[in-house]
Structure formats: structure tokens, C-alpha cells
Amino acid sequence: MPDLRSRARRNREPVKPTPNQNPIKLTVQTRRRKTAENKGKNNAIAVEDKNNIVNLETTPLEAHPRAFREEVQVGGSPAYRIERKLGKGGFGQVYVGRRISPSASNERSGPGAVEVALKFEHRSSKGCNYGPPYEWQVYNALGGSHGVPRVHYKGRQGDYYVMVMDMLGPSLWDVWNNNSHTMSIEMVACIAIESISILEKMHSRATRWRDTSTGLHVEYDQRPDVFRGTVRYASVHAHLGRTGSRRDDLESLAYTLIFLLRGRLPWQGYQGENKGFLVCKKKMATSPETLCCFCPQPFRQFVEYVVNLKFDEEPNYAKYISLFDGIVGPNPDIRPINTDGAQKVGHKRGRLTMEEEEDEQPKKKVRMGMPATQWISVYNARRPMKQRYHYNVADMRLSQHIEKGNEDGLFISSVASCSNLWALIMDAGTGFTAQVYELSPYFLHKEWIMEQWEKNYYISAIAGANNGSSLVVMSKGTQYLQQSYKVSDSFPFKWINKKWREGFYVTAMATAGSRWAIVMSRGAGFSDQVVELDFLYPSEGIHRRWDSGYRITSTAATWDQAAFVLSVPRRKPADETQETLRTSAFPSTHVKEKWAKNLYIASVCYGRTVS
Numbered sequence: 001m002p003d004l005r006s007r008a009r010r011n012r013e014p015v016k017p018t019p020n021q022n023p024i025k026l027t028v029q030t031r032r033r034k035t036a037e038n039k040g041k042n043n044a045i046a047v048e049d050k051n052n053i054v055n056l057e058t059t060p061l062e063a064h065p066r067a068f069r070e071e072v073q074v075g076g077s078p079a080y081r082i083e084r085k086l087g088k089g090g091f092g093q094v095y096v097g098r099r100i101s102p103s104a105s106n107e108r109s110g111p112g113a114v115e116v117a118l119k120f121e122h123r124s125s126k127g128c129n130y131g132p133p134y135e136w137q138v139y140n141a142l143g144g145s146h147g148v149p150r151v152h153y154k155g156r157q158g159d160y161y162v163m164v165m166d167m168l169g170p171s172l173w174d175v176w177n178n179n180s181h182t183m184s185i186e187m188v189a190c191i192a193i194e195s196i197s198i199l200e201k202m203h204s205r206a207t208r209w210r211d212t213s214t215g216l217h218v219e220y221d222q223r224p225d226v227f228r229g230t231v232r233y234a235s236v237h238a239h240l241g242r243t244g245s246r247r248d249d250l251e252s253l254a255y256t257l258i259f260l261l262r263g264r265l266p267w268q269g270y271q272g273e274n275k276g277f278l279v280c281k282k283k284m285a286t287s288p289e290t291l292c293c294f295c296p297q298p299f300r301q302f303v304e305y306v307v308n309l310k311f312d313e314e315p316n317y318a319k320y321i322s323l324f325d326g327i328v329g330p331n332p333d334i335r336p337i338n339t340d341g342a343q344k345v346g347h348k349r350g351r352l353t354m355e356e357e358e359d360e361q362p363k364k365k366v367r368m369g370m371p372a373t374q375w376i377s378v379y380n381a382r383r384p385m386k387q388r389y390h391y392n393v394a395d396m397r398l399s400q401h402i403e404k405g406n407e408d409g410l411f412i413s414s415v416a417s418c419s420n421l422w423a424l425i426m427d428a429g430t431g432f433t434a435q436v437y438e439l440s441p442y443f444l445h446k447e448w449i450m451e452q453w454e455k456n457y458y459i460s461a462i463a464g465a466n467n468g469s470s471l472v473v474m475s476k477g478t479q480y481l482q483q484s485y486k487v488s489d490s491f492p493f494k495w496i497n498k499k500w501r502e503g504f505y506v507t508a509m510a511t512a513g514s515r516w517a518i519v520m521s522r523g524a525g526f527s528d529q530v531v532e533l534d535f536l537y538p539s540e541g542i543h544r545r546w547d548s549g550y551r552i553t554s555t556a557a558t559w560d561q562a563a564f565v566l567s568v569p570r571r572k573p574a575d576e577t578q579e580t581l582r583t584s585a586f587p588s589t590h591v592k593e594k595w596a597k598n599l600y601i602a603s604v605c606y607g608r609t610v611s
């Protein structure tokens with residue numbers, strides 16, 4: 001409380017216009033006094049501002065959307081004069097509307113309110129491609145629930161879609177900005193309590209994570225080229241293009257809270273084309289301890305909980321709220337922000353959950369662990385066959401191993417590289433009829449590959465070394481009909497996506513340093529394919545894919561990321577068993593154990609995991 005008040009007193013001067021990157025969606029509701037009139041109506045996060053100090057009335061006016069210099073009246077609403085700008089989002093702009101139509105009531109909220117928030121969205125905005133903004137439906141579903149403004153009227157006037165809604169208080173961004181970019185621990189703890197309870201309510205009403213017809217959780221997917229959100233606060237899963245679920249909202253909230261508290265997040269300041277990649281990498285590399293090193297323990301615990309949530313796991317909202325209750329103390333009257341709303345739902349259950357928790361088994365953490373570079377090997381069940389492996393093979397010795405293998409009726413099935421030395425897997429069961437290979441200083445050697453394509457050889461395995469050289473193996477007797485490859489500085493998901501639409505599937509992958517090479521083929525014998533890409537071994541994603549009938553068919557990893565391509569084969573194998581191993585040394589003894597169970601190496605790579 002002291003913080004917000006003293007800040008507000010010092011800042012009698014006009015509040016600076018909100019910068020464009022205004023990231024904080026929560027809006028603080030100023031509550032002047034607990035009068036009979038507004039009690040229970042202002043459901044938003046409320047700053048308990050008994051002295052009516054927070055005053056944004058003097059905010060300078062900004063240009064109104066054209067054609068709205070006069071007034072707004074939509075969908076049977078009263079007429080409003082447009083006043084100061086409240087903020088701007090990715091899709092629209094929000095202004096204060098002052099009622100000009102006479103009315104019997106002088107209410108502060110509701111359909112007849114004197115002051116409302118008007119949200120304008122131009123009809124050509126990206127949110128209006130299919131008519132009125134999708135957000136309208138969201139407000140229909142959520143409006144009026146704790147912390148979400150109620151929409152009273154909506155309609156189109158001129159070129160704009162307009163929404164008339166309850167006015168909330170100043171945004172957290174403004175409050176933070178006007179307090180020398182800090183907020184007291186108590187204030188942030190209250191924001192945490194309120195926000196968690198708002199999210200709980202939203203999740204109970206929101207349809208995004210639940211299938212509307214079945215009520216079941218939406219299906220897991222990852223599309224690494226899809227990102228929607230604000231880079232600074234986005235969850236790591238959102239960066240990686242995973243289907244959004246409840247955990248993502250909580251992770252973003254955690255970052256927002258730490259930002260309010262510390263004034264900065266460790267991943268700020270990146271610029272350029274691969275900003276998203278660098279920010280995501282930094283988020284993954286920043287442990288909750290480091291992120292929260294100057295914050296009280298509940299913040300670290302909250303971050304730990306939320307970054308380890310599984311895709312469809314039900315968040316324990318009450319437990320998270322009770323973490324912050326410890327900071328602000330039990331007496332709600334002395335809290336700097338009114339947390340009545342959260343109190344009603346969360347508090348009672350919070351205590352209950354804490355008791356239950358004593359029995360809870362410690363959970364396996366999914367995002368923790370030391371970053372490591374390891375061998376990742378994949379094994380498939382097969383009918384008994386001869387398989388041979390070589391590792392730590394220097395360039396010079398490559399040919400002698402391959403020649404010997406060929407003499408014994410074996411062809412190369414996979415290749416990999418670690419520390420500029422090669423690993424070579426040779427099988428008797430590839431089905432190939434002829435094979436050529438080339439060790440080249442290029443990643444990849446286009447002319448040689450084209451020459452072999454001319455002779456009806458197709459790429460069947462590739463590997464790249466850190467020094468930029470590559471080992472490409474091309475075979476006859478594959479089922480491929482056409483082939484295409486791409487070398488890229490970042491994982492080329494967009495290209496893969498395009499090729500999928502043309503009937504190609506990924507059939508080989510490799511990395512050299514931080515570069516990727518992806519080979520895609522027509523006639524690969526798959527009916528579907530997906531990608532799992534992560535800064536660690538994406539255990540959860542792989543298990544979910546396995547459960548849906550996918551099997552890993554290609555792997556590759558850089559120092560930063562590991563990529564797994566999983567496919568559904570057109571012809572189901574008799575035994576679908578697949579296992580993976582991660583080991584710091586080449587898994588020679590493990591391979592022998594696997595062979596004894598008729599499991600054979602299907603793919604191998606060396607790169608980023610977490611131990």
C-alpha cells in the first residue's frame with residue numbers, strides 16, 4: 001500500500017501516454033470508496049485507493065480514430081464523446097467514452113455508465129478478416145467474470161468495429177511506469193493472487209483448451225513456425241509453437257510478475273530476425289533460482305510450479321494463491337490491492353489443498369536439469385538381423401569400415417557425428433541394392449548429390465560435423481520417388497510445412513554446428529508426420545506422439561536444440577516398440593542389450609538434451 005500511494009502522490013503530473021508495447025493485459029481498477037453503488041460491481045483487479053489518489057484524468061488527449069472526432073453510438077448504445085486514449089493493443093485502440101445522451105442514472109459501470117471504455121478495431125485489421133473481431137465472442141463468454149470487463153454494446157460505425165465496455169482502472173504498466181519501474185513485493189503478491197484467480201475463472205469458462213463438442217482437452221500439437229503473443233512474456237511452449245493450454249497463461253503471468261518486481265527480465269534486449277529464438281533459448285537457460293534471485297521465495301516456487309506443468313495438467317490455482325498469501329498476510333484489509341474476488345474462491349480451498357498436498361508424490365520436473373550434449377539413440381523392434389556400429393571414426397578410417405561392411409552384405413542405415421568424428425550404423429536389413437557415399441567439406445555438396453540423383457540414388461542418411469564437413473549416403477532400392485533438401489541457419493519448419501503440402505516427408509536430418517539440413521522425399525511410406533523441436537529432450541511431446549501412433553523416424557540436434565521427426569507409417573510394423581536412450585558416451589553396451597531384445601538402432605544423433 002505505501003508504495004502505490006506515495007507514488008501516486010508524487011505523480012500528480014500528467015501520466016505519460018502508454019507506450020505501444022504495453023504488455024500488461026491486467027488492468028487495475030481504481031476503486032474510490034466502497035459505496036453501495038460500486039460494491040460488487042467493479043469486478044476487475046481493484047487498487048484499494050481509499051484516498052482517490054490514482055488520477056489519470058490529466059492524461060493528454062491523442063488523436064481519435066478518424067471519423068470519430070464527434071461521437072460514437074453503436075448497437076443501441078447511448079451516444080458517447082471520445083476522450084483520452086487508454087491504450088493500444090495489437091488489434092485495436094481503446095478510448096474513454098463519455099456519455100452524452102441524457103440518462104436517469106449516474107452509474108459508474110453498467111450499460112448506462114457515464115464513462116465507458118470504447119475499443120475501436122478497423123475493419124481492415126487482421127482481427128477482422130472474417131467480420132467482427134473474434135474477441136467479441138471471447139468477451140461474450142468471459143465478460144463480467146471476475147476481472148474481465150462486461151461488454152454492453154457492440155456494432156460497426158463507419159470503418160470501425162466498436163465495443164462499449166466497463167472502464168477498468170489504470171493499467172499495471174502505467175502504475176509500474178510511474179513508480180520508477182518498480183513495485184513493492186506486497187503489491188506484486190496481490191497482483192499475483194488476483195491474476196491467478198482471474199485465470200482460474202477464465203479457464204473454467206474458456207473454450208480454447210477444451211474441445212467445445214466433447215469437453216475434452218484439446219489435442220497436443222507443435223507447429224514451430226506458429227507464434228502469437230508478446231515475446232517478452234510468452235511461455236516457452238508458445239515460442240515453440242505448441243498448442244496453447246492453461247499452463248501457458250500461468251507461465252506468462254509468472255514472467256509478468258517477475259518483471260513488475262525486478263523491472264527487467266533476463267531476455268530483454270535481443271534484436272534482429274532471430275530475436276524469438278534467442279529469447280526462447282534464454283528463457284530455457286534461466287533457472288527459476290536465477291530468474292528469482294532477488295525475489296522472495298514464493299515467486300521462485302510459483303515459477304517452478306508453472307514451468308513444469310504438463311500440457312493438459314490441471315493447475316493447482318489454490319496452492320499458487322496460498323504461496324502469495326504468505327507475503328501479504330492474512331488480513332485482506334491492509335492489502336495494497338483489493339483481493340476480495342480471489343479471497344472468495346481461492347482462500348478457503350487454498351488451505352484445503354495445502355493439507356492434501358502432504359501426500360502428493362514429488363513430481364518429475366520437466367524443464368529442470370543441467371543442459372547437456374548427449375548421444376540420442378532410437379531403437380525399433382525388428383526381426384533379428386545383423387547390425388554393426390562404429391563410432392569415433394576419423395575421416396581417414398571411414399572407407400575401410402564401409403568397405404568391410406559392404407563385403408559382409410551390410411549397407412549404411414544411419415550416420416552421425418560427434419567432435420568431428422563419425423558414427424556409422426550398418427545393417428543387413430535396409431532393403432537397399434546399391435549405395436554410394438561422399439565425405440565432403442561442404443554442408444551439403446550440391447553437385448555430387450545432383451549427380452547421384454541423376455543415377456537414381458536417393459539420400460538415405462546424412463550427418464554433419466562441427467567443422468562444416470558432411471557425410472552423405474545415397475542408396476538405390478529405396479521407395480522414394482522424388483527428393484528435395486534444404487540447408488538452413490535455423491530449423492526450417494516453414495519449408496517442411498510447404499513440402500508436406502506437396503506430398504514430401506522428412507526422411508533424413510543432420511546438423512553441422514548450428515546449421516540444419518533436412519531431406520524430404522516423396523513416396524516415403526508415411527501417412528502423417530510431425531516435428532518435435534525443443535531446447536531439451538522433448539520427453540512429454542514424444543510420449544504424446546507415441547500414444548497417438550507416431551514413431552520417431554529422424555533425429556538431429558545442435559548445441560541448442562534437438563529435433564525429432566515422428567511419422568505414422570502407411571504399413572504398420574508387426575511390433576511397434578520404439579525406445580530412446582540418452583547417454584554421454586556412445587551407447588555401445590546399451591546397444592548390445594537392445595539387440596538381445598531384438599531392438600535395433602533406427603536413428604542416432606549427438607546434441608542438446610538435459611541430463
Ligand SMILES: Nc1ncnc2c1ncn2[C@@H]1O[C@H](COP(=O)(O)OP(=O)(O)OP(=O)(O)O)[C@@H](O)[C@H]1O
Binds near residue numbers: 027
Ligand atoms: N475496459 C478497459 N478499461 C480500461 N482500460 C482498458 C480497457 N480495455 C483496454 N484497456 C487499456 O487499453 C489497452 C489496449 O487494450 P487492447 O484490448 O486493445 O489490447 P491488449 O489486450 O492489451 O493487447 P492485444 O490485443 O495486442 O493482445 C490495454 O492494455 C489497457 O491498458
